[in-house]
Amino acid sequence: MLAGASGALSLPVLTSCTAETASADSVLTGKRWGMVIDLTRCREGCTACMDACRQENNVAFHGDARWDVHWIRRASLKPKDEDSGLSEKSVLLMCNHCDNPPCAQVCPVQATYKREDGIVVVDHHRCIGCRYCMIACPYNARFFNFKENEDWPNQDYPKRSHGVVEACNFCAHLLDQGLRPACVEACQNAGAGALVFGDLNDRTSEVSQLVAGGFVKRIREDWGTKPKVYYIGL
Amino acid sequence: MAMDVSFSKIEGRSLPYYLTVAVLAGFAVAGFIATLVMHAHGLYLSGMTNRVPWGLQISMAIFYIGLSAGSLVVSGLYGVFGKMEYKPFARIAAYLAMLFLIAGLLSIFTDQGRIDRVFTKPFTYVNATSMFSINPALYSGHIMICVLYLWALFKEKGTLTKITSLVVVLWAIGTHTGTGAIFAFVPRELYNSSLLPPSFVAAALSSGAALMILVIVSLFRATGRHLDHDLIIWMGRRLLSIFLLVTLYVLLIENAHRVYLAADHEAGMFFLFGGSHSFLFWVGLITIGCVIPAILLFIRRTGTSVPWTVFASVLVVLGVLCERFLIVIPGLIHPPELFPGWEVADVVFREGVVSYSISYLEILQTLGVIGVIGFMFVVGLKIMPLAPNEARVLPAR
Numbered sequence A: 001m002l003a004g005a006s007g008a009l010s011l012p013v014l015t016s017c018t019a020e021t022a023s024a025d026s027v028l029t030g031k032r033w034g035m036v037i038d039l040t041r042c043r044e045g046c047t048a049c050m051d052a053c054r055q056e057n058n059v060a061f062h063g064d065a066r067w068d069v070h071w072i073r074r075a076s077l078k079p080k081d082e083d084s085g086l087s088e089k090s091v092l093l094m095c096n097h098c099d100n101p102p103c104a105q106v107c108p109v110q111a112t113y114k115r116e117d118g119i120v121v122v123d124h125h126r127c128i129g130c131r132y133c134m135i136a137c138p139y140n141a142r143f144f145n146f147k148e149n150e151d152w153p154n155q156d157y158p159k160r161s162h163g164v165v166e167a168c169n170f171c172a173h174l175l176d177q178g179l180r181p182a183c184v185e186a187c188q189n190a191g192a193g194a195l196v197f198g199d200l201n202d203r204t205s206e207v208s209q210l211v212a213g214g215f216v217k218r219i220r221e222d223w224g225t226k227p228k229v230y231y232i233g234l
Numbered sequence B: 001m002a003m004d005v006s007f008s009k010i011e012g013r014s015l016p017y018y019l020t021v022a023v024l025a026g027f028a029v030a031g032f033i034a035t036l037v038m039h040a041h042g043l044y045l046s047g048m049t050n051r052v053p054w055g056l057q058i059s060m061a062i063f064y065i066g067l068s069a070g071s072l073v074v075s076g077l078y079g080v081f082g083k084m085e086y087k088p089f090a091r092i093a094a095y096l097a098m099l100f101l102i103a104g105l106l107s108i109f110t111d112q113g114r115i116d117r118v119f120t121k122p123f124t125y126v127n128a129t130s131m132f133s134i135n136p137a138l139y140s141g142h143i144m145i146c147v148l149y150l151w152a153l154f155k156e157k158g159t160l161t162k163i164t165s166l167v168v169v170l171w172a173i174g175t176h177t178g179t180g181a182i183f184a185f186v187p188r189e190l191y192n193s194s195l196l197p198p199s200f201v202a203a204a205l206s207s208g209a210a211l212m213i214l215v216i217v218s219l220f221r222a223t224g225r226h227l228d229h230d231l232i233i234w235m236g237r238r239l240l241s242i243f244l245l246v247t248l249y250v251l252l253i254e255n256a257h258r259v260y261l262a263a264d265h266e267a268g269m270f271f272l273f274g275g276s277h278s279f280l281f282w283v284g285l286i287t288i289g290c291v292i293p294a295i296l297l298f299i300r301r302t303g304t305s306v307p308w309t310v311f312a313s314v315l316v317v318l319g320v321l322c323e324r325f326l327i328v329i330p331g332l333i334h335p336p337e338l339f340p341g342w343e344v345a346d347v348v349f350r351e352g353v354v355s356y357s358i359s360y361l362e363i364l365q366t367l368g369v370i371g372v373i374g375f376m377f378v379v380g381l382k383i384m385p386l387a388p389n390e391a392r393v394l395p396a397r
Helices: A048-057 A104-106 A132-134 A182-189 A204-214 B013-043 B056-067 B069-080 B084-110 B130-156 B159-184 B195-222 B228-259 B261-272 B278-296 B308-328 B360-382
Strands: A033-038 A072-079 A091-095 A112-114 A119-122 A197-199 A229-232 B343-347
Touching: A033 A204, A048 A072, A048 A182, A072 B084, A091 B159, A104 A112, A119 A229, A182 A197, A182 B069, A197 A204, A204 A229, B013 B360, B056 B069, B056 B084, B056 B159, B056 B195, B056 B308, B056 B360, B069 B084, B069 B130, B069 B159, B069 B195, B069 B228, B084 B130, B084 B360, B130 B159, B159 B195, B195 B228, B195 B308, B228 B261, B228 B278, B228 B308, B261 B278
Parallel strands: A033 A229
Antiparallel strands: A033 A197, A072 A091, A072 B343, A112 A119
C-alpha cells in the first residue's frame, strides 16, 4: 500500500518503494493499470469513447441530466479570468481510480474497493445504495441508478438494478480477457488515439513512458488521492 | 439527598388523546406507503439527483439524532452533577432519546437504494474506516444504553442509574461527534472541517435542551400536573442560553475560517451569500435560531417567563433544523473545484451550481418517521409510568 519513504527511487527491492512506482498489492498481479488522456488529440465534438462505454457497460441513459449515468463524460472549461488570454477547452472526466480512494474508505459494506491491480470497482450485488461514496468522491465521478435502466445493449455484461451506485471500472471484464477498455479501443478506431491505457508498473509501456515524460497532470494532486488517470494538455 | 419522585401512566382516554394517536398512526402509514412506492420505482421520485445524492431524509436523520441530546442534558444534570430536582424528567428524556435515535436510523434506512440488503450486508462486510459503519454501532449502542438507563430508572436502581446516566452522557458525545464526522471526514469544501463534529455537538445540546423544555411544559400542562417554573427557567437561562452562545461561537469561527483562507474563500462566500440557503443561514439559523432566543433568555423579564422560554425553545428547534439542512445541502449543490482558475461548464452532466427541491414523497416519508416515533411516545406514556406526578424545586437545605 503506502509503503515507506517517498525519497526512494524505482530501483531497490531491498529498500521500500513508493506507491508511485509499485504498490505492495500490485506485486501479486504485477499490474497497476492507468490511463493517460491526451487532450491535445481529443476532438471536441467526438463522442466515440462515451458511446462505446455506454454500449459495452450498459450505462443508463434516460435523457434527463438529473439521473443519467456517465462513466466517462465531456465537460468544457472556461477561464474564470476573462482577461487571462486563455481560451475555452474541452476535457474528459471519469473515475480517477485513485490510489487513496475516498469512496472505498467510506463504503460501509466494502462494496467499493481497490483491486490488487489498482482498479477501483463496485460490487453491485453488495452495494446497499447509501450513496456515501458519491458524497466522498471529490471528482463527482460516481453515479447512482435512480431509475431502472430499460436498455440492455450488451447482453454479455450485466446491467445494474435501480438503487446501486456505479462508476468506471476500466472495463475490468475486458482486461481480464486480455482486451483494452472499450473507450480506449473506440478512440483508437476513431483515429484520435487520445486515450492511452496500460500498466504503470511496466516501464516500457506507453502510459509509463508518457507519465515519465513529465508532461502529464492529474486533477487536484494536492488532494492526496493519487489518481491513476493522467492528462496531457490540461 | 434523597428525594421521592412518583411517576404514573397517563390516563389516555380523552378524545384529543385518541385523535393524536390516530393522526400519528396515519402519518406512519402514509410514510410507509411513500417508502414502498419510492423503492418500487426508484429514488428518482425524490428530489435527489446525481449531483445531490443526499436530501431531506439525511438532513432529518441528523436533526433527530441531535435532538436525542435531551437525554444527555437531563442525565448530565441529574446523574453527573447531582441536581436531584431534575430526576423527574430522566425517564422521559431517556425514552425520547431512544425514540429519536430510532427516528434517525429509520430515516437513514428508508433512504437506502437497496433496503433489502441493509439487514445483511453491513453485518457481513464491516468497513472500520467508514463513518457509516461506525455510526450505526454508536446509535444502536446508544439505544441499548437508553433502554438500560430507563430500566434502572423504572426499577429505582440507585447505583445502576448513576452509572448508566454517566455512560449515556459519554456515549452521547460520541454519537454526536460521530454524526458530525460523517460530513467532516470527507474531502468536500463545505464538509471538510474539524469544527463540524464539535459544532454538531453544540447544536445537538441546544436543540436537545430546547426540546426537553417543550416536551416537559406541554406534558405537564396537558395532564394538569404540577411543575415548578423555576426548573424550566433554570434550564432556559443556565443551559440553553449557554449552549446557544457556544453554537454561535463555533459557527462564527467555522465560517470565518472558510472565508479567510483563499483556498476555501469561494465556497465560503457561496455558503454565506450564494443563494436561498444563505437566507436559511442568516435568517433561519443565526437570527431566528440563535440570536433572538439567546436575547430572550438573557433579558430578565422574558428569561424568567415560562411562555417566553417556551417560545425561545421553539425558535431554537427550528433554527437547528435549518442548521442540519445547511450541513447537508450547500456542500453538495456547490461544485468541487476540480480545475482552479477554470469554471467547469455543462456538456452532458450538470457541472456547476445545482439546486435541490424536496419532493412530496420525501415529505411523506418524513411525516412517516415523525408518526412512528410520535405514536411510540404517546402510547408509551399510557402503558409505562414515564411521566412524573409533579416536579418541584428542592427545599433549601
